[in-house]
Amino acid sequence: MKIVGIAACTAGIAHTYIAKEKLIQAGIDRGHDIHIETQGLAGTQDGLTQQQIDEADVVIIAADIKVNGRDRFKNKKIVEVPTGLVVKSPNKLVEKLEEVKA
């Protein structure tokens, strides 16, 4: 399965990046192709390409704040969670994403 997503937390220095790492790790462990864009204090990093978005089966938004560029995911299945949940249980979340897609 192909996953794209955004991670963004309030301060934009820690949770954002931890959530990204955890999501990618959990995604790879379960054999998925995953790309996560971060919207932290340093602005947008590792921005998603249009191709990645087009090919994605599901979009995960792990954010405590409003994220930019949501309109890119029109007609996609979007799953939204707070960053805290990703930090706690990334693998369970990826399992959930598999359910959502199915």
Added chain:
Amino acid sequence: MEKVKQIGFKKHLMTAISFFLPIIVASGFLLAIGNMMGGASIENFRDGFSFADTMTTMGGYGLGFLPMIVSTAIAYSIADKPGIAPGLIVGFVAHGIGTGFLGGVVGGYVAGYIVVLLMAIIKVPKWMDGLLPTLVLPFLSSFIAGMVMYYVVGTPIIWFTDLITAYLGNLNTSSLFLYGAIIGVLASIDYGGAINKVVFAFVFALFSEGIYEPITVLILVSMTTPFGLTMAYFIGKLIKKNIFNKQEIETLKTAFPMGICQITEGCFPIVLNDLVRNVIATGVGGAIGGGLSMLWGADSHIPASGMFAIPTMTRPWAFVAALLIGSLATAITILLLKKRVDPNAEVVAVEKEEEDVSWDDLKIS
């Protein structure tokens, strides 16, 4: 209710905080450095000014305009771009009628929700499609939100802030310690996460009313964890009880300097390795440090920036003493709670069973 949940509440405040944190840091530093050099606010550019004056003035602008920034950000978060115009105008209203930061927060929600509401109820004929976002929406939303501020919520907010200001100004010693401890625990135990930010919004509202002690507690307890863990490392060396593995010691080297600047997040890798024990140690340090800081009246006149806030305090000794005692409490607690670790052993990643999470916060669209 379903609709309200969909629009959200907390997320918008968090968005606003994420917008103004850099502004606070920038203006806080400018103000602190300017004040240290004896700067004063520039009243009239033509009369001449000193270099220090420029920094003090810029810092004052940044902090003084926070009601506008926060209300604009909240309205934007709720209603996207159409929220900006009413958000900004209502922020100025809040500033003008003297409701401060709290007024900005309320104004932002009012403006944002009104825009969403208007967009939902206004149906225009085809030929007006272009006029709706350019004329009707900005004018009507600003007008209605402004009226709500002037005639409905303005007075109660002022009354409420006056009440709290008076109440906190007259606390006796034991309640001072208690309040400090409560703020200290809440602000520290999630390491700069959501609880910390909510507490921040609250103590910042007080700060903008000229009550400096609560925000000082927040500054202080953001530092007790990195300081405490670092102390625990050195005390551990003395008493021959090392509790950090190799990787964690490396982490400390960056976590401590970050701690000096009031950034707790650097401790994350260590904390996450043993969440429960670390949270207990942080809470103990936060409670003691926060309580003492409040009790002794440490008062930072800038709302952030860690050690750099010390020169702005009228009682810097109180801050330093409370910080050291609080950090020491964290250090001792973590030393007691954690088991001895061989600092040279290679780190083996242990697969842990993840805890079950509730999916209530999960939203699928």
